Amino acid sequence: MNEHISSAYDRDLEQLQTLVIKMGGLVEAAILSSAEALAKRDVELAEQVRAGDKSIDALEMQINEEAARIIALRAPVSKDLRSILTTLRIAASLERVGDYAKNIAKRTSTLVDIPAIQGADTALRRMSKEVQVMLKDALDAYLRRDAVLSEEVRQRDLEVDQMYNALFREFLTFMMEDPRNITACMHLHFMAKNVERMGDLVTNMAEQVIYLSTGEMPDESRPKDDQTAFVSAPD
Amino acid sequence: MDDYYTTDRKMSTMQDTKIAASGVQVYYADNHAIKDVNVDIGDKTVTAFIGPSGCGKSTFLRCLNRMNDTIDICRVEGDIKIDGEDIYDKKVDPVQLRAKVGMVFQKPNPFPKSIYDNVAYGPKIHGLASSKADLDNIVEKALRRGAIWDEVKDRLHAPGTGLSGGQQQRLCIARAVATEPEVLLMDEPCSALDPIATAQVEELIDELRQNYAVVIVTHSMQQAARVSQKTAFFHLGNLVEYDDTDTIFTNPKDPRTESYISGRIG
Numbered sequence: 236m237n238e239h240i241s242s243a244y245d246r247d248l249e250q251l252q253t254l255v256i257k258m259g260g261l262v263e264a265a266i267l268s269s270a271e272a273l274a275k276r277d278v279e280l281a282e283q284v285r286a287g288d289k290s291i292d293a294l295e296m297q298i299n300e301e302a303a304r305i306i307a308l309r310a311p312v313s314k315d316l317r318s319i320l321t322t323l324r325i326a327a328s329l330e331r332v333g334d335y336a337k338n339i340a341k342r343t344s345t346l347v348d349i350p351a352i353q354g355a356d357t358a359l360r361r362m363s364k365e366v367q368v369m370l371k372d373a374l375d376a377y378l379r380r381d382a383v384l385s386e387e388v389r390q391r392d393l394e395v396d397q398m399y400n401a402l403f404r405e406f407l408t409f410m411m412e413d414p415r416n417i418t419a420c421m422h423l424h425f426m427a428k429n430v431e432r433m434g435d436l437v438t439n440m441a442e443q444v445i446y447l448s449t450g451e452m453p454d455e456s457r458p459k460d461d462q463t464a465f466v467s468a469p470d
Numbered sequence: 471m472d473d474y475y476t477t478d479r480k481m482s483t484m485q486d487t488k489i490a491a492s493g494v495q496v497y498y499a500d501n502h503a504i505k506d507v508n509v510d511i512g513d514k515t516v517t518a519f520i521g522p523s524g525c526g527k528s529t530f531l532r533c534l535n536r537m538n539d540t541i542d543i544c545r546v547e548g549d550i551k552i553d554g555e556d557i558y559d560k561k562v563d564p565v566q567l568r569a570k571v572g573m574v575f576q577k578p579n580p581f582p583k584s585i586y587d588n589v590a591y592g593p594k595i596h597g598l599a600s601s602k603a604d605l606d607n608i609v610e611k612a613l614r615r616g617a618i619w620d621e622v623k624d625r626l627h628a629p630g631t632g633l634s635g636g637q638q639q640r641l642c643i644a645r646a647v648a649t650e651p652e653v654l655l656m657d658e659p660c661s662a663l664d665p666i667a668t669a670q671v672e673e674l675i676d677e678l679r680q681n682y683a684v685v686i687v688t689h690s691m692q693q694a695a696r697v698s699q700k701t702a703f704f705h706l707g708n709l710v711e712y713d714d715t716d717t718i719f720t721n722p723k724d725p726r727t728e729s730y731i732s733g734r735i736g
Contacts, residue, residue: 237729237734237735238734238735239732239733239734239735240733240734240735241733244733310692311732312691312695312719312720312731312732313719313720313721313722313728313731313732314728314732315732316719316720317720317721450720450721451721
């Protein structure tokens with residue numbers, strides 16, 4: 236893409252993009268840290284994730300204000316307009332992902348006093364890692380305006396859904412085996428659901444990048460495999 | 471969701487063709503100013519021509535009412551039809567044509583006459599009024615359409631040149647519509663006006679769309695975006711892209727259009 240005749244306009248747009256990448260970096264770290272805090276029963280790390288959410292929220296505010304300023308002063312059109320619209324939506328999604336990470340950290344603080352459920356921490360950590368890589372790729376795609384990579388990210392949400400399905404069934408089994416598992420499993424299930432929702436939000440971001448680079452939202456529906464709504468009892 | 475403006479803009483794509491231009495070439499002596507332009511302009515639609523200075527947009531506009539005839543070295547080739555009739559046919563009288571295809575210029579240019587006479591001049595020479603009362607009616611109707619009646623009704627015999635710039639421009643629009651044209655050409659009608667007068671003229675253009683095909687040349691991209699339903703982008707004498715205004719400003723197909731509307735180099 237060529238430069239604008241007004242170089243200050245380019246600087247404004249670049250600064251907005253830098254803020255999104257910075258926010259994305261914080262959110263990626265929050266995803267990994269919340270999973271690590273759970274696995275290691277590290278209350279201090281969980282506390283850091285909870286406190287860190289404030290910086291993420293502040294960045295979103297800053298992005299909103301900056302975007303409003305550019306719209307008011309530059310009247311952006313075409314790709315520039317799409318870039319700002321996309322940025323606003325990505326920032327909103329990132330903020331939600333940050334909230335989910337914060338919620339996982341909160342539940343971790345509760346879970347440290349309860350016996351662990353076998354295999355759950357590792358599975359959640361793997362799922363979180365998957366979502367974090369998806370997010371990293373979605374942000375790379377955003378920077379490069381890469382619709383192909385975005386589509387790939389979009390497809391990968393299927394794996395997150397499948398991981399969530401497996402965990403759902405596992406938790407159900409654990410709870411039926413021994414009611415003393417219920418408290419832990421309830422918390423762990425919410426955590427798994429949070430990670431699954433993060434995957435959906437990252438998918439939305441990838442779709443925004445497709446809109447940004449092509450001017451159209453992807454129309455075919457993406458693969459989904461969250462079957463938990465239809466589960467009544469473990470097989 | 472179906473708010474007025476959205477519905478309105480969509481309807482514009484379904485209008486009948488008013489002006490059909492095909493294979494239009496314009497030369498100023500050896501200078502090839504318009505290169506093979508093909509375009510269908512819809513009736514009851516505002517069509518905006520945009521492009522950098524010297525791209526040919528005004529030249530092309532002036533082909534539509536044969537204003538280029540007055541320039542000796544100018545040669546126009548190709549077909550321009552209004553309602554299916556070739557306007558460059560030998561049988562067509564350019565003066566009659568210009569009554570049918572009105573024009574408003576960049577700088578307001580009222581005649582050095584009264585407000586009334588400015589508007590009455592066209593209908594008089596074209597014999598559109600049968601009596602004084604009839605002429606009075608025509609003048610009032612035109613001034614109302616020009617959205618200036620309320621401001622001038624008490625001083626119709628004051629000189630037109632005594633009005634403010636924005637009022638003068640609306641007077642010129644009233645003068646252009648007084649002969650009941652079918653097409654209205656506007657060559658940067660707001661470039662000499664302040665933002666309030668510009669907004670008034672733009673509002674007027676939107677109202678005129680009910681009755682006319684309006685073609686407007688503008689350097690203000692935002693103006694094209696605000697008032698038109700169709701936008702044509704000219705560059706170096708070529709018609710680069712012609713599409714719904716929404717499309718041109720959100721997702722243009724040609725990189726040259728993209729660069730121009732977003733203020734990029736190149």
